[in-house]
Amino acid sequence: MIYFDHNASTPVRPEAAEAMRSALANLHANPSSSHREGQRARAAVERARAQVAALVEARPDEVVFTSGGTEGDHAGLMGAAWAAEARGRRVAISAIEHHAVHGAAEVLERLGYTATHLPVGREGLVDPAAIATLPADTTVVAVMLANNETGVIQPIAAVAAAASARGMRLVCDAVQAAGKIPIRRDDLGADYLVISGHKFGGPKGVGALIVRTGAPFEPLFRGSAHERGRRGGTENLPGIVALGVAAECAARELEAEQGRLLELRAQLEAGLRAALPGAVVHGARAPRLPNTVNVSIPGARSDHLLMALDARGVAVSAGAACASGAVESSPVLAAMGVSRELAVCALRLSMGRGTRADDVARVVAALAESAQAARNLAVPAPGAAR
Ligand code: PLP
Numbered sequence: 001m002i003y004f005d006h007n008a009s010t011p012v013r014p015e016a017a018e019a020m021r022s023a024l025a026n027l028h029a030n031p032s033s034s035h036r037e038g039q040r041a042r043a044a045v046e047r048a049r050a051q052v053a054a055l056v057e058a059r060p061d062e063v064v065f066t067s068g069g070t071e072g073d074h075a076g077l078m079g080a081a082w083a084a085e086a087r088g089r090r091v092a093i094s095a096i097e098h099h100a101v102h103g104a105a106e107v108l109e110r111l112g113y114t115a116t117h118l119p120v121g122r123e124g125l126v127d128p129a130a131i132a133t134l135p136a137d138t139t140v141v142a143v144m145l146a147n148n149e150t151g152v153i154q155p156i157a158a159v160a161a162a163a164s165a166r167g168m169r170l171v172c173d174a175v176q177a178a179g180k181i182p183i184r185r186d187d188l189g190a191d192y193l194v195i196s197g198h199k200f201g202g203p204k205g206v207g208a209l210i211v212r213t214g215a216p217f218e219p220l221f222r223g224s225a226h227e228r229g230r231r232g233g234t235e236n237l238p239g240i241v242a243l244g245v246a247a248e249c250a251a252r253e254l255e256a257e258q259g260r261l262l263e264l265r266a267q268l269e270a271g272l273r274a275a276l277p278g279a280v281v282h283g284a285r286a287p288r289l290p291n292t293v294n295v296s297i298p299g300a301r302s303d304h305l306l307m308a309l310d311a312r313g314v315a316v317s318a319g320a321a322c323a324s325g326a327v328e329s330s331p332v333l334a335a336m337g338v339s340r341e342l343a344v345c346a347l348r349l350s351m352g353r354g355t356r357a358d359d360v361a362r363v364v365a366a367l368a369e370s371a372q373a374a375r376n377l378a379v380p381a382p383g384a385a386r
Contacts (some may be wrong), residue, residue: 002359002366004316006199006352007148007176007292012242013201013249013353020203020242031235032226045235048244055178055247056193058185058210064230065240068207069175069196073100073142074107075209075220075231076171076192080140081108083216084169088137092116092168094126094144094154095335101142101173118143123286124152124336131162140169145188146177149319149332149348150283151292153181160189169215175199175207179250180289181258191215197239201353202246206239257353261290264351264360268293271364276371280342282319282333291352294319296338296345297367300374303327305347308370314363319346 003011012020023044029037031045046060053060066072081091093105095117105115116138118130126143134141141163146153160170172190174183179200185193192215196207211217211230223232272279272295282294297305302318309316319330329343338346349363 002314002363003354004314004349004351004359004363006355007151007348007350008317009198009204010201010352011354012198012203013246015249016202016242016246019245020238023238023241027237027241031237032224041237044241045237048240048247051244051248052195052208053210055251056174056183056185056195056210058193059213061228062210062213064209064211064227065235065243066194066207066209066231067205067236068198069098069173069194070100070103071220072175072194072196072207072209073098073171073173074104076173076194076211077101077104077140077142078108078220079209079211079217079230080169080171080192080215081113082218084139087167088139089113090116090135090138091140091142092118092131092134092138093142094118094120096120096124096126096147096149096152096332097142097144098148098173098175101144101171105142120335122337124150124283124332125286126154126159128155128158128162131159131166131168134166134168136166138166138168140171142171142173144173144176145183146174146181146289146292147283147332148176149330149346150286150294150336151176151289151350152283153177153287153289156188156190160191164189176289176292179247179254180261180291182254185210185212192217197243197246200246200250202243203239206236206243208243253353258290261351261355264355264357265290265293267357268349268351268360268364271360272367275364275368282336282338282346291350291355293349294333295347295349296342297347297371297374298342298345300345300371301327301377302345302347304374304377305345305367305370308373309366312366312370314366314370317348317350319343319348 178195
């Protein structure tokens with residue numbers, strides 16, 4: 001199988017898998033225990049905290065371990081909103097946020113908050129000037145660093161500056177960006193940054209919320225003083241240890257990988273243009289992650305394409321959701337003004353550490369064949385029953 005679905009999840013790095021196995025075998029004590037065994041476990045958690053902090057150039061004591069991106073998005077948005085409740089009960093999120101951020105905003109709405117949506121332009125970019133138009137009782141703004149479907153990278157530093165000028169805090173979901181592009185938290189200016197281990201070679205079910213020193217925060221999980229009172233619950237020690245190792249490896253390889261993937265992306269897009277005239281790459285003119293291409297092949301529905309590619313040994317994601325036979329276009333592409341006709345033909349191709357140039361060539365060839373198969377499926381033969 002050629003795996004072109006790294007934005008969904010990545011293979012665990014051998015170094016991270018070994019660190020996890022070793023932690024499971026050797027570190028059984030509770031990191032909160034005062035005895036020597038407990039202190040060994042604590043030391044392993046703190047080492048991982050420093051490794052994760054280094055990936056985004058933050059301080060180790062700003063790192064709060066979570067169960068992944070979904071929890072980080074909830075804890076960030078809700079924790080920031082609750083902490084600012086005295087000033088207002090309104091949050092603003094971009095229209096292209098991940099379901100996890102939309103979900104957290106919906107919970108807040110059920111609690112009596114109002115959620116405003118920030119639109120994006122045709123290339124999928126939020127306009128930082130839109131922050132100036134938000135109602136004055138907005139306390140928290142959430143804009144992701146890189147979109148999971150298109151890979152489009154948002155102008156976070158400008159958004160953060162505009163939010164800060166109005167006394168609003170910024171939650172930035174960096175789940176797809178971490179480990180793929182360099183992140184300096186202070187350059188971004190985000191008050192709360194979210195990352196998830198399984199998107200950069202760590203295990204699933206572990207991640208981090210990085211809370212800037214001095215940013216107000218109310219914990220989502222209460223009960224004990226874990227994570228300096230910011231997230232109750234005994235730490236997922238094996239996962240955290242593996243997350244730390246994955247973060248360190250990703251940071252070390254980041255520059256070389258970024259350049260290598262950019263070349264592969266150029267090869268992929270050139271191949272698509274040559275083999276499939278009419279194919280449209282979404283967000284093509286915006287800054288994008290080096291590993292992601294979201295493409296629509298007119299006339300070839302994404303659910304049909306996905307099956308045809310799977311049969312040819314290629315794993316990708318559809319850029320459209322299929323609910324009970326009807327294809328729904330992605331809210332991200334809809335927010336970018338992509339027509340429904342084109343959006344239901346969108347595919348997300350996402351490469352990673354294991355991707356090589358000959359994989360790209362094989363995917364282009366498989367896509368050309370699959371597009372023909374998908375078009376044949378979509379167009380009933382003359383006289384066929386409807
Ligand atoms: N945010 C973004 C941008 C994502 O792409 C994802 C996962 O696809 C998440 C959040 C959720 O992360 P997790 O799977 O760790 O809960």
